[in-house]
Amino acid sequence: MPDPSPPRLEICNLTRAFGGRPVVDDVSLSVAAGQVTCLLGPSGCGKSTTLRMIAGVEQPDAGIIRIDGQPVCGDGPTRPPEARSVGLMFQDFALFPHLTVAQNVAFGLPRDRALQARRVEELLERVNLTGYGPKHPHQLSGGEQQRVALARALAPRPRVMLMDEPFSGLDNRLRDGIRDATLDLLKEEGTAVLLVTHEPDEAMRMADEIALMRGGRIVQRGAPYNIYNAPVDKAAAAFFSDINVIRGTSRGALTDTPFGAFLTPGHADGAEVEIVIRPQHLKIDFDRGGRGPNPTAQDGTPARGVIQRARYLGRESLVDFRMEHDGSILTASVPGVFLPKPGTALWLMIRRDRCFVFPVSR
């Protein structure tokens, strides 16, 4: 049976230009209750402007915004920000310095003392700050302040939570723990979350769905697994990791390369294609003591390269190879325990089940 209830947040064909330049261009998406969608993209691609229009602090030129099926903008009268049931959390979340933690959390609640006290106590417990109510913000660490800001934003039980780079002010050590705790709490509250970030790791960690933005448009939407493993184009692949690119010409749905022939269905005869491979999908044949490569059917033909540079990054090492066939550089990622010496010649193979083929982008 189809779900009869409308999505908690729905935006349709949202558009906004500044000085004649479209900054948000025909953006549509929906977020269900309890779901986290990340708007992910490089700086300036229109993420914050989209969020600000949903919050009601920026007006769209066109498009409709609905919350629980009710238009708040675009299809009838425009509701002001405070009448949209939208919570906000930004990087520079400012707690009110002259108010206590409890007063900060109670700020958006109706003036009913008993109700306020109950909700404040409940939320401080949920963000692990029981007993912090009487303190002032300056007595708290950055991470603690962040959790108060979250409690404050959630106190009035908003239907939609809009978060703009909310964790980027925190140091790395704190960030992961606070992200996870925040996510748990948002899911428990059943809030629909739209989170803006330019960090792919953050989006992969937080999102049920990622909406990848570029130049004001959503270029791809999907679960993190799908976006990472089936990118829509080379730029989408490159947004999540370093990539290697091998060019070739498709003939009869095959493209010949020094690594053997690759299937390139859907590309016309004579069309130039780019075969894109993430560094972890290059395989090094490094443990056969000079006996030559030993490829499996998946690996295709091995090609030789000389190590130019090897960088130890802890969990992994990144190894740059200058390939003997054309002098190009390919980068492989290998477990950090392995750090080969520059100048060593080794065989490289490509996990062909993990390649992406795109037409050459000019």
Ligand SMILES: Nc1ncnc2c1ncn2[C@@H]1O[C@H](COP(=O)(O)OP(=O)(O)OP(=O)(O)O)[C@@H](O)[C@H]1O
């Ligand atoms: N009020 C405004 N007037 C003019 N230009 C604006 C205004 N607000 C945003 N812009 C421009 O619109 C573009 C998109 O801005 P936006 O803040 O939405 O991008 P973003 O993807 O959130 O980037 P970042 O990650 O850097 O915040 C930018 O080029 C920005 O300079």
